[in-house]
Amino acid sequence: MPQRSVVxxxxxxxxxxxxxxxxxxxxxxxxGETGGGSSDNKVAKIxxxxxxxxxxxxxxxxIEHSVDLAIKQANESGAxxxxxxxxxxxxxxxxxxxxxxxxxxxxxxxxVVGVVGTLNSSVAQTVQPVLASANITMVxxxxxxxxxxxxxxxxxxxxxAYPNYFRTCTTDSIQGPFAARYLYEKAGVKEVATxxxxxxxxxxxVDAFTEEYKKLGGTVVATxxxxxxxxxxxxxxxxxxxxxPGAVYYGGEYPQAGPFSQQMKAAGLNVPLMGGDGIYSxxxxxxxxxxxxxxxxxxxxxxTDTLASAKDFVAAYxxxxxxxxxxxxxxxxxxxxxxxxxxxxxxxxxxESAEAARQGTIDAMSNVAFDGVTGKVAFDEYGDTTSxxxxxxxxxxxxxxxxxxxxxx
Amino acid sequence: xxxxxxxxxxxxxxxxLYALIAVGYTVVYGIIQLINFAxxxxxxIGAFGALSTxxxxxxxxxxxxxxxxxxxxxxxASVVTAxxxxxxxYRPLRGAPRLAPLITAIGISVFxxxxxxxxxxxxxxxxxxxxxxxxxxxxxxxGQSWNPGNIVxxxxxxxxxxxxxxxxxxxxxxxxxxxxxxxxxAVSQDPDTARLMGINVNRIIVVAFIIGATLAAIAGVxxxxxxxxxxxxxxFLAGLKAFTAAVLGGIGNVWGAVLGGLTLGxxxxxxxxxxxxxxxxxxxxxxxAFAILILVLVFRPQGLLGAKVVDRA
Numbered sequence: 119m120p121q122r123s124v125v126x127x128x129x130x131x132x133x134x135x136x137x138x139x140x141x142x143x144x145x146x147x148x149x150g151e152t153g154g155g156s157s158d159n160k161v162a163k164i165x166x167x168x169x170x171x172x173x174x175x176x177x178x179x180x181i182e183h184s185v186d187l188a189i190k191q192a193n194e195s196g197a198x199x200x201x202x203x204x205x206x207x208x209x210x211x212x213x214x215x216x217x218x219x220x221x222x223x224x225x226x227x228x229x230v231v232g233v234v235g236t237l238n239s240s241v242a243q244t245v246q247p248v249l250a251s252a253n254i255t256m257v258x259x260x261x262x263x264x265x266x267x268x269x270x271x272x273x274x275x276x277x278x279a280y281p282n283y284f285r286t287c288t289t290d291s292i293q294g295p296f297a298a299r300y301l302y303e304k305a306g307v308k309e310v311a312t313x314x315x316x317x318x319x320x321x322x323x324v325d326a327f328t329e330e331y332k333k334l335g336g337t338v339v340a341t342x343x344x345x346x347x348x349x350x351x352x353x354x355x356x357x358x359x360x361x362x363p364g365a366v367y368y369g370g371e372y373p374q375a376g377p378f379s380q381q382m383k384a385a386g387l388n389v390p391l392m393g394g395d396g397i398y399s400x401x402x403x404x405x406x407x408x409x410x411x412x413x414x415x416x417x418x419x420x421x422t423d424t425l426a427s428a429k430d431f432v433a434a435y436x437x438x439x440x441x442x443x444x445x446x447x448x449x450x451x452x453x454x455x456x457x458x459x460x461x462x463x464x465x466x467x468x469x470e471s472a473e474a475a476r477q478g479t480i481d482a483m484s485n486v487a488f489d490g491v492t493g494k495v496a497f498d499e500y501g502d503t504t505s506x507x508x509x510x511x512x513x514x515x516x517x518x519x520x521x522x523x524x525x526x527x
Numbered sequence: 528x529x530x531x532x533x534x535x536x537x538x539x540x541x542x543x544l545y546a547l548i549a550v551g552y553t554v555v556y557g558i559i560q561l562i563n564f565a566x567x568x569x570x571x572i573g574a575f576g577a578l579s580t581x582x583x584x585x586x587x588x589x590x591x592x593x594x595x596x597x598x599x600x601x602x603x604a605s606v607v608t609a610x611x612x613x614x615x616x617y618r619p620l621r622g623a624p625r626l627a628p629l630i631t632a633i634g635i636s637v638f639x640x641x642x643x644x645x646x647x648x649x650x651x652x653x654x655x656x657x658x659x660x661x662x663x664x665x666x667x668x669x670g671q672s673w674n675p676g677n678i679v680x681x682x683x684x685x686x687x688x689x690x691x692x693x694x695x696x697x698x699x700x701x702x703x704x705x706x707x708x709x710x711x712x713a714v715s716q717d718p719d720t721a722r723l724m725g726i727n728v729n730r731i732i733v734v735a736f737i738i739g740a741t742l743a744a745i746a747g748v749x750x751x752x753x754x755x756x757x758x759x760x761x762x763f764l765a766g767l768k769a770f771t772a773a774v775l776g777g778i779g780n781v782w783g784a785v786l787g788g789l790t791l792g793x794x795x796x797x798x799x800x801x802x803x804x805x806x807x808x809x810x811x812x813x814x815x816a817f818a819i820l821i822l823v824l825v826f827r828p829q830g831l832l833g834a835k836v837v838d839r840a
Contacts, residue, residue, distance in 0.1 A: 173658045173758075316810065344809055347764055349754045352537040352684075353799035354809050359679075360530065373659055380755050386672060386679045404661050405756050 159202040162472040164189060164458055165224040165254075166451075167217055167235030167245060170209035173373035176401050177237055180445030181259055182207045185234045187431075187438055188455035197459055201466050206230060210241050217241035218248060225252035228473040231465075232257065232458035234451055239263035240318040242283075250280045253476040255483055257284045257457055259450030262395065262418070263322045264291040267500040276500060282480045284501040286450045286457065286492065287418040288508065290319070292526050293394050294326025296508045297367065297416045300522060301392060302334045304510075305414075307364035311340035313354065313378070320369030323394045327367050339363050344374060351378050355385045365389050365414075371396035376405025383409040390414055398446045403516055413513045414521075419492045420507055421520045422449045431491040453490035457497075460486045529677045534796040540684040540753070542792020543691035547746035548769035549776070549784035550698065551739025557715045557779040558735045560625065564632040565612060566739060567766015568639035569605045573744030574662070574757040575643060576604025581663045582652060591667040594748075601744040608639070609740035613733055636763075644759040659758045662751035669752065687749040694742050695785055702781070707734055715779075768816075775820050777833020786831055794819050 166185050169178035182205075189203045206227065208220035217236055224230045225248055232255040236242045242261045249256045258266075267283060268276035272291065301307045312328060314320035328338055339361040342354050355378075358366065366382065368375050368391050375397040382391060391406075392414040403410050422428045422444070431452055435444050444452075458479070465478030487496040496504045506526045511518040551566045580600025585593045616635055620628045648655030672681045702708040713721040714731045722728050750765070751757050768791060776787025798815035799808060806814075823831060 171657055175658055342809060345813075348809075349750070349756075349761060349764075350541060351809075352540065353534060353796045353812070356530070356533045356537055356679075356796075357800055360677075376659075377754050377756055381753075384669070384672060384681050384683075386674065401658070405659055407661070407664065407755055 159200060160472070161202050161204055161229050162198075162231050162462065162466060162475070163204045163206045163227065163229045164455060165227075165230050165233040165235070166205065166207040167210050167220045167224070167233055167241070168207075168237045169212040170207065172211050174212045174237060174371060176399060176442065177260070177445050177447055178209075178212075179440075179442040180448040181234065181237060181451040183438070183440040183442060184259075184431075184435065184444050184448040184451040185455040186440075187435055188452050188459065190438070191434070192459050198463055198466050201462075203459070203462075204229070210236055210238075210245075212238050212241065214238075214241050214244040218244040221245040221248035225249060225254060228471065230254060231462060231472050231476055231479050234259060234454045234458065236261065237447065238317070238319060239266060239322065242266050243318065246280050246283055250282050253282060253480060255282050255284070255458055255461065255476070255479045256280075257286060257454035257483075259286050259447045259454045260395070261285055262287060262290045262293055263318050264289040264326075265322070267502045278500050280501075284454075284457070284483055284497050286454045286490075286495060286503050287395070287447070288503060288506055288526075290322045290326045290394070292326075292506055293416050293418065293508060294323050294328075295330035296524075296526050297392055297394065297414075297510070298327050298330035298334060298336070300414075300416070300510050301365055301367070302331060302336050304522065305365070305390075307336070309337045309339050309361075309363050310365050310367050311342065311358045311361060311363035312338055312367045312369070313342045313344060313358070314369030315346045315371070315374055316343050317346065317370065319371070319394075319396060322369070323396075324367065324369035327369070331367075344370075344378065346370070346374055348374075349377065351381050352385065355382050355387060358382075359385065359387045363389060366391045368393040368397065372399045372402035372405065376402045376410075379406040379410055379413055392416075395446055398511055398518060400443070400445075400517075403513055403518070406513070410513045411515070415511050415518065416508055417446055417511060418450070418508055419505070420509055420523045421511075422491070424520070425491070425493070427489060427493065428491045449491040453492050453495050456488065456490055457483065457486050457495055460488060530800055531797075532676070532678050534800045535793065536678060536680055536684065538793030538796035539789060540681075540687050540792070541795060542772075542789035543687045544746050544750060544753075544765070544788075545769045545772045545791055546691055546785045546788025547687075547694060547742045547749070548765060549772040549788045550694075550742045550781055552770050552773040553776075553778055553781055553784040554711075554735045554739050556773070557781075558711065558718075559617075559621075559732055561617065561628050562632065562770070562778075563617075563736075563739070564629070564766070564770070565635035565639060566743060567762035567764075567769065568636050569609050569740050569762070570743040570747045570750075570765055570769075571643065571757070571759065571762030572608050572639065573601040573605040573740075573747030574751045574761065575647065575656070575747075576744065577601035577748045577751060578660065578662060578757065579604070579650075579653065585663075586652075589664055589666045591665060594665050594668065597663075597665075598745060598748050601748050602741050605740040605744035605747070606737050609736045610733060613736045618729070618732075636766075640759050640763070647759070656759050659756045662755050662757050664755065665752065669755070681753070683749070683752040686752060687746075690745050690749055691785070694745060698738070698742075698781060701738075707731070711735065771817070771820055775823055775830055777830025780830070780832045783830055783832035790819070790831070791816050 168181040210217035239261045264272040314324040379391040390412045395417040398415040398417040461482035464482040465475040469475035509523040577597040772787035776783030795812045798812045
């Protein structure tokens with residue numbers, strides 16, 4: 119019967135379109151070229167791989183602009199004589215597949231020597247091998263999954279995963295426990311529910327949190343997951359509510375965490391939602407609405423605007439007139455770019471071409487040490503930052519306010 | 528027991544939303560045998576229409592009386608889009624093989640999504656729609672929830688269920704008690720004879736699109752009020768689920784769409800709560816929803832309420 123077959127054909131077309139929607143590339147916002155310097159200079163490019171479109175673009179744009187700022191400043195001060203640095207920004211749409219394509223594109227450009235990115239740990243997993251095989255230094259301002267530096271068995275047998283990978287932020291194996299200690303010791307919450315979005319970041323964060331929280335003596339009364347594509351979380355909230363947790367620890371990012379907080383409180387579960395640096399964004403408060411007061415997040419480092427070392431960065435960023443804020447990772451992206459530039463000072467000095475300096479840049483990275491925007495920047499034997507300062511933020515009205523900054527021991 | 532009642536409420540809310548959208552798939556299919564895959568986008572545009580109305584007329588206010596105006600704005604946006612879509616894309620393909628309008632529908636769906644994503648923020652005063660946009664808060668709808676027993680009924684959820692009831696009654700009156708409604712039934716049964724009887728078939732087809740768009744717009748507002756944010760791709764998954772609901776209930780049958788939507792919503796909510804072990808919880812709810820669809824189609828291929836359709840040339 120033709121009518122039935124139209125339904126059948128329609129259903130299969132729909133499935134096909136679903137599959138295609140997953141891999142569609144959205145171009146758009148390409149990064150501005152950074153000019154400057156005299157024309158007979160050789161060109162070396164620093165790439166950026168971050169979400170420049172989509173739900174996480176607020177964070178991704180902040181990263182792109184901050185790297186742009188670092189490059190401009192280096193060119194103006196003539197940091198590397200004979201060379202002009204340029205920005206090559208690629209959109210990863212927060213998707214591992216798109217990120218891999220972006221990395222392949224950057225790796226095939228002989229002028230690219232370093233990459234700042236990615237935002238998402240899950241995207242880093244596909245980007246790392248591509249950049250590693252091309253010997254391109256990769257410095258992430260935001261990947262917090264411990265496995266990226268210390269390998270899959272990071273808890274028992276840490277082993278450096280990729281020699282070209284570094285990060286300026288600390289990891290979930292510190293961030294999760296830091297949150298657990300705050301909730302149990304400072305906030306006096308003895309029973310929590312955990313929720314995560316099944317992504318590398320969210321799950322890793324919740325695992326690290328749960329381990330420390332149980333060690334402290336706390337009880338996890340419910341463990342749930344959500345589907346990041348969903349808009350409504352009623353069913354999950356209804357399942358958690360009868361367990362009466364004192365707080366909900368959420369592993370994931372603000373596009374889901376904001377609505378989750380709002381729906382949780384609308385359904386009568388009036389306890390704070392706590393998350394990691396993935397929810398530390400102004401967008402979280404906009405999405406969570408007026409009931410977000412008291413929600414908590416941890417973020418790496420001390421608050422950017424209170425650091426004396428960050429004053430110049432904030433002033434320069436504002437003066438440059440970017441249309442988006444530097445957000446949670448801007449300062450880390452700036453430090454990541456500066457770390458690459460510091461390494462380039464060594465590796466590009468006698469290099470024939472940018473491509474020939476790639477391995478030299480990786481080698482120089484381990485000796486990089488300077489006072490950055492976020493504090494001392496240096497890398498340990500795994501490529502992790504040596505700084506372990508974190509801050510707990512609380513939503514107060516329409517802004518995040520810092521409640522507790524500490525070095526994690 | 529509390530958990531059961533609570534998930535029943537959640538399921539009915541979710542199901543009401545699916546049902547409101549599913550009616551649009553089913554009325555259009557009932558008349559021209561077209562699966563209008565761009566219908567999910569009509570739902571999304573309804574939500575953005577309500578938001579635009581609010582920004583233009585009431586920005587910063589929260590009074591309840593604005594809601595009807597926002598609904599009118601939502602309906603206007605959806606209906607205009609649906610009518611243009613029918614006139615510009617589907618009518619020229621009326622005599623074409625059935626695959627042509629189907630693929631066109633998918634094209635329109637992508638076109639509308641990307642249009643909203645790229646252009647909405649370009650309008651002065653409108654927020655950038657490349658990420659989730661907060662939906663206005665309305666007094667009385669987003670306030671304190673009701674708590675009969677230990678069950679929480681959110682006001683926005685009650686609004687959604689109420690909207691479905693009102694729309695279903697209105698639709699029943701329209702289809703059975705008005706001249707245009709009877710004409711619709713006639714066209715659905717046999718367009719050629721209907722035309723011979725003096726019915727303007729093109730007009731009836733436009734009416735079918737308008738009905739679908741109106742209900743989808745109301746669903747868009749309901750969704751915005753419930754989750755307090757909207758985004759350019761909200762229509763994709765919702766449209767897919769609503770299409771499933773329409774097939775589950777028997778595509779072409781309006782009451783089937785309502786029943787299918789409610790069934791799907793309740794199955795999803797119950798699966799989160801009551802399926803134990805590895806296959807339970809939120810990640811598996813869609814699997815159970817589609818498993819039910821497959822079971823129904825295996826044992827009752829015409830859907831729950833679908834009549835055995837007479838094949839038509």
